[in-house]
Amino acid sequence: MATAKTKQKILKTFLDLLSEHPYEDVSLPLIAETAKVKLSEMRSAYASKLKLVAAFLEQIDTAVLDERDEDMGDQPPRDRLFDILMSRIDAMAEHKEAVRALHKAARKDPALALDFNALEVRSQKWMLIAAGIDVSGVKATVVAQGLSVAFARVIGVWLDEEDEGMPRTMARLDKELDKGTSFMKRLNKLDGVAKGIRSFFRKASERSGRRGDRAESGREDTDLGGEAPAGA
Known part of the structure; x- marks a missing residue:
């Protein structure tokens, strides 16, 4: 596990190298070599550029x-x-x-x-x-x-x-x-428009749900009212 000090050294080395070379030329092995750290430490600290x-x-x-x-x-x-x-x-x-x-x-x-x-x-x-x-x-x-x-x-x-x-x-x-x-x-x-649209559809959905509940309740009442007496 790379220490905070090692990570800071690697980062500084990376930035220093970037000041002198194109990004594509600054490889992880070059950073490790310049920072004088093992590749394993490099891998532990920063696995990619x-x-x-x-x-x-x-x-x-x-x-x-x-x-x-x-x-x-x-x-x-x-x-x-x-x-x-x-x-x-x-x-x-x-x-x-x-x-x-x-x-x-x-x-x-x-x-x-x-x-x-x-x-x-x-x-x-x-x-x-x-x-x-x-x-x-x-x-x-x-x-x-x-x-x-x-x-x-x-x-x-x-x-x-x-x-x-x-x-x-x-x-x-x-x-x-x-x-x-x-x-x-x-x-x-x-x-604001989007919120208004969402509010409209939410309220419409709620109204539709209430109408559905009333309609269902009406059907239940009708069913009960038309039920034949026991033993008829």
């Missing part, structure tokens, strides 16, 4: 959640989410070249992109929670999926930006959140 990517995203999630600004609670949801996502970019800054390698790999390999997307959706659900945006069930997945796609576009701008103030990145995030706000309004309307 995707698990290493998941660990990296979880590390970013943790950094954002730990640094969440409690004073943003009285701000509009959009502003809170902007702050959270910028904090996410700040947390990634140390590993910008590794993020670049992951970004390039996803653009070249659609199957890998789907795997990365599933991990990012999970992370974005936590970003929504951190921003105090209350969504649940299927709606939470839909919103997190949209946010994942939008954030990927923002990351594309960030990777090409050299200005430390990140004006282009922030402008793109503003634009994506504006589109997201419009989407949320449409989604809420659809959600």
Whole structure:
């Protein structure tokens, strides 16, 4: 069983290698050799590169959640989410070249992109929670999926930006959140319509059930009324 220290060393080695090599060239044996750990330890710690990517995203999630600004609670949801996502970019800054390698790999390999997307959706659900945006069930997945796609576009701008103030990145995030706000309004309307339809059919079903009960009761009364006396 790999220790927490060994797992951290392996993850750091993976990110360092990604900073210098394409994702497809960074193999598990190379990571193990560079980190100076046995393959058995590698297997115990991370059985695949995707698990290493998941660990990296979880590390970013943790950094954002730990640094969440409690004073943003009285701000509009959009502003809170902007702050959270910028904090996410700040947390990634140390590993910008590794993020670049992951970004390039996803653009070249659609199957890998789907795997990365599933991990990012999970992370974005936590970003929504951190921003105090209350969504649940299927709606939470839909919103997190949209946010994942939008954030990927923002990351594309960030990777090409050299200005430390990140004006282009922030402008793109503003634009994506504006589109997201419009989407949320449409989604809420659809959600309201869907709830209305479900309520209509539920009430119709209840009325139908009551009519069926009355009809059944009437038939029982008729049957009893027409029964011949015993011994007739």
